[in-house]
Amino acid sequence: MSGANRHYVLAAGGTGGHLIPAFALATELDRRGHHVALITDERGAAIPGKPDFLPAHTLPAGRFGKNPLNWIKGAKAVFEGRKMALRLFESFEPSAVIGFGGYPSMPALLASTSAGIPSLVHEQNAVLGRVNRLLAGRVQAIATAYPEIKRLKPKHADKVHLVGNPVRAEVLQLREEPFPAFTEEGLLRVLITGGSQGASVLSEIVPDGLAMLPPALRSRLQVIQQCRAEDIDAVRERYRNHDIPAELGTYFENMAERLADAHLFIGRAGASTIAELTAVGRPAILIPLPIATDDHQTANARELSKSGGARSIPQPAFTAKELAKQIQALAQRPDTLGTAAHAAWNCGRPKAVKDLADLIESAGGDELMDVIRVDNTQSRGARQQSSAPQGAAKDNAQ
Known part of the structure; x- marks a missing residue:
């Protein structure tokens, strides 16, 4: 599956919290021989740490605050961004689109679902974010960082895959x-x-x-x-x-x-x-x-x-x-x-970026790869206990 050369689009809000895992996934997909593009806003395009191989496309993304007067303006920006994303998809032809939350991810995911392109979201926090909540019913999979996620509707629970949060390679x-x-x-x-x-x-x-x-x-x-x-x-x-x-x-x-x-x-x-x-x-x-x-x-x-x-x-x-x-x-x-x-x-999930890449590679197939950790606490803890750094295991013997 990873041997085929494919195109993927990552869409993320303009903060480090959304972009750090996106950059990590882009690096892993590039290592596997795929082509990757990023959709974000102007803030995101300027954040340090973006891989050199990753082209960034800035799209308008409206914000929907508490003031209803801003909703019309926000909706116009989202639909303009959606049109631009559809034009990008026509030339880039992505196999899947994955959103990392934040309003700038919304136009890309709306475009992918309307165009019939497989789409996924990754939630970094233990509470499903606003954009990911809005799109949960449209996407094929919801990748999570924690075993318990608040604000996730029970009807979407079968879409959940626990992968963790990708971290920088040096960490x-x-x-x-x-x-x-x-x-x-x-x-x-x-x-x-x-x-x-x-x-x-x-x-x-x-x-x-x-x-x-x-x-x-x-x-x-x-x-x-x-x-x-x-x-x-x-x-x-x-x-x-x-x-x-x-x-x-x-x-x-x-x-x-x-x-x-x-x-x-x-x-x-x-x-x-x-x-x-x-x-x-x-x-x-x-x-x-x-x-x-x-x-x-x-x-x-x-x-x-x-x-x-x-x-x-x-x-x-x-x-x-x-x-x-x-x-x-x-x-x-x-x-x-x-x-x-x-x-x-x-509590660490060191395979997060590999599991997330496996999940997005399987998008569009007959069945999404199941990377969820069943009985997460006991099974992972038992495996990692045996492979812990010797100094830590020795220091922590009861």
């Missing part, structure tokens, strides 16, 4: 590396990020929370924190006053290396963040973004929290005192962090 390469050694005398390396734009609440709370740790633990801290540009000077001053060494920046290019060295992650619960934490196996304290659509970050954090790989703190309860309490609970003994790391690792 996935770290999966078989052992968890960094953590001893009672060694450094405790903490990585704090707030997504692509940082998060002011982390800048306000984290330095004071770390300062409330017992002196024996606080003296061993090594902190790396991503901040908003407008916050960075104040955060630097807070760490200086607390006498805690911290490396601060508005953006870190080598995030994979930072994650590899970290003993503990503190940050938001975006889909890509959790996919990378579980791919590598890193314990986390997660503060879901309260204004996220349908509160999807709280849902994203649920599986990892239930496994013991993370602590999830609602933002209203996120205080310096609560943060210090949770860090102490995780770092009080060397084996506690290691156990949490292994739990996070067991």
Whole structure:
């Protein structure tokens, strides 16, 4: 099946959360000898990380907010985008179209379903997004990242294939590396990020929370924190006053290396963040973004929290005192962090991009390839337990 040269169209909203998995799938399909094109908006076309071989086509995509006055304008943009997508399909002749959510994916998927081209959607979050909800009845398959998906209608459940969230190759390469050694005398390396734009609440709370740790633990801290540009000077001053060494920046290019060295992650619960934490196996304290659509970050954090790989703190309860309490609970003994790391690792789905590519390759055939994980928690956990990095397995022996 993968030997045949085919054409595929990927359609994604203009944010990293939608585009990172799209870029990963494009790379895998290109490796298999297929031709791939991307449909997005102007924001998406400008996002760093797009593979050089991947042509990007920008289409108008209306937004439908709460104000009904914007709906007519949004509908006009969508139908204009649909016409442009149909013209593209006439020349590119895709075997299938897969949408990754966001309004820019809507015109392409509407065009594919009207033209009789097999279509699929991939949902990165634990709540089915608005566009994917609208199109769930039209597509042949719904690829998901979590075993439990909210806002999915029961009548569409038979379309679901659990594949996970594709992650960057440099992050996935770290999966078989052992968890960094953590001893009672060694450094405790903490990585704090707030997504692509940082998060002011982390800048306000984290330095004071770390300062409330017992002196024996606080003296061993090594902190790396991503901040908003407008916050960075104040955060630097807070760490200086607390006498805690911290490396601060508005953006870190080598995030994979930072994650590899970290003993503990503190940050938001975006889909890509959790996919990378579980791919590598890193314990986390997660503060879901309260204004996220349908509160999807709280849902994203649920599986990892239930496994013991993370602590999830609602933002209203996120205080310096609560943060210090949770860090102490995780770092009080060397084996506690290691156990949490292994739990996070067991939630990972390292074959996500391969499973997603298999699924899209099977689109249009007599039967879609079934890549769903049956009895997901037990079967995958048992398989991965035996193949875990030796350091992690050894550290986490009960």
